[in-house]
Amino acid sequence: MILQRRNRILRANPAIRAMVAENVLQPADFIAPLFIDEGENVAFEIPSMQGYFRRSIDGTITEVKELWAMGIKSVLIFIKAPDELKDNTGKEAWNPDGLMQRAVKAIKNAVPGMVVMTDVALDPYSSYGHDGIVENAEIINDGTVEALVKMSLSHAEAGADFVAPSDMMDGRIGAIRNAFEQHGYTRTGIMAYSAKYASCFYGPFRDALDSAPGFGDKKTYQMDYANRIEAIKETQLDIEEGADIVMVKPAMAYLDIIREIKNSVTVPVSAYHVSGEYAMIKAAAKMGWLNEEKAIIESLTSIKRAGADLIATYFAKDAVRILQG
Numbered sequence: 193m194i195l196q197r198r199n200r201i202l203r204a205n206p207a208i209r210a211m212v213a214e215n216v217l218q219p220a221d222f223i224a225p226l227f228i229d230e231g232e233n234v235a236f237e238i239p240s241m242q243g244y245f246r247r248s249i250d251g252t253i254t255e256v257k258e259l260w261a262m263g264i265k266s267v268l269i270f271i272k273a274p275d276e277l278k279d280n281t282g283k284e285a286w287n288p289d290g291l292m293q294r295a296v297k298a299i300k301n302a303v304p305g306m307v308v309m310t311d312v313a314l315d316p317y318s319s320y321g322h323d324g325i326v327e328n329a330e331i332i333n334d335g336t337v338e339a340l341v342k343m344s345l346s347h348a349e350a351g352a353d354f355v356a357p358s359d360m361m362d363g364r365i366g367a368i369r370n371a372f373e374q375h376g377y378t379r380t381g382i383m384a385y386s387a388k389y390a391s392c393f394y395g396p397f398r399d400a401l402d403s404a405p406g407f408g409d410k411k412t413y414q415m416d417y418a419n420r421i422e423a424i425k426e427t428q429l430d431i432e433e434g435a436d437i438v439m440v441k442p443a444m445a446y447l448d449i450i451r452e453i454k455n456s457v458t459v460p461v462s463a464y465h466v467s468g469e470y471a472m473i474k475a476a477a478k479m480g481w482l483n484e485e486k487a488i489i490e491s492l493t494s495i496k497r498a499g500a501d502l503i504a505t506y507f508a509k510d511a512v513r514i515l516q517g
């Protein structure tokens with residue numbers, strides 16, 4: 193054959209492939225989610241998330257130091273509240289001495305450079321396991337936003353660099369931004385879960401925090417996975433209301449949405465490779481059906497290729513270890 197173009201030339205060996213790679217993962221791409229519990233020396237392996245732990249603050253600090261030493265710049269923190277602190281107001285969420293607030297201070301104190309992001313939603317504190325306040329079996333919007341504002345202010349006060357509202361109530365980004373302005377928190381960022389879908393892939397996370405909804409599902413606030421255009425509407429509105437970073441969640445089943453958002457906004461886009469996506473790889477690898485390391489890197493690269501500037505993933509540490517060979 194006489195060909196004008198032989199595309200295989202650019203795939204001939206690892207050096208050439210590295211030279212022409214369009215997307216390369218790096219440690220600063222990752223946000224490491226951390227599950228935090230009360231107590232000391234607690235390291236509870238989440239049954240549906242093998243190799244991932246819920247830790248007390250002491251062990252969390254050790255973990256954060258390791259992540260920082262590896263070049264990971266950001267953590268996203270979640271807490272597990274004991275049942276006796278759960279109610280239908282969520283008031284423990286803005287307790288200045290609550291677990292979240294203590295954890296933020298401890299992390300910023302131990303590793304000041306680490307960018308600390310906090311989950312903002314009522315589910316870990318809700319006796320109903322919902323992200324908002326329940327009235328007549330409905331998750332009310334405006335009353336919930338008031339609670340989320342108090343929660344966000346208490347995280348800012350504790351020293352969080354970013355709050356990350358994951359609840360999908362309408363208007364909460366604007367309300368939080370206004371409150372930050374009014375209270376002088378002009379350096380606290382907002383990473384909005386803007387296109388968060390009602391997904392079965394959050395199952396293992398709800399095991400990790402004991403936060404499964406006590407009745408019904410989250411479809412009246414989280415998005416319908418049949419929808420694409422709606423993700424743009426949600427995301428553009430969050431940006432107008434003041435979001436610094438927007439997020440798509442989950443990631444791998446929503447690569448089209450990540451790309452769509454990346455093409456339509458001018459703020460950084462993050463994607464959350466969620467607990468169920470972690471569990472699928474872990475389970476298949478355990479069965480010997482997938483090569484775990486290859487599956488991790490291919491998955492995360494595909495999320496970056498789709499357009500994610502940042503990836504929240506339980507594989508953050510593994511990925512850096514694998515990349516550094």
Ligand SMILES: NCc1[nH]cc(CCC(=O)O)c1CC(=O)O
Nearest residue numbers: 313315358393394397466467468
């Ligand atoms: N607002 C709660 C919250 N924040 C992050 C996740 C899921 C993360 C994961 O599955 O890894 C959830 C669960 C949910 O919405 O039910």
Ligand SMILES: [Mg+2]
Nearest residue numbers: 360361362426
């Ligand atoms: Mg919205």
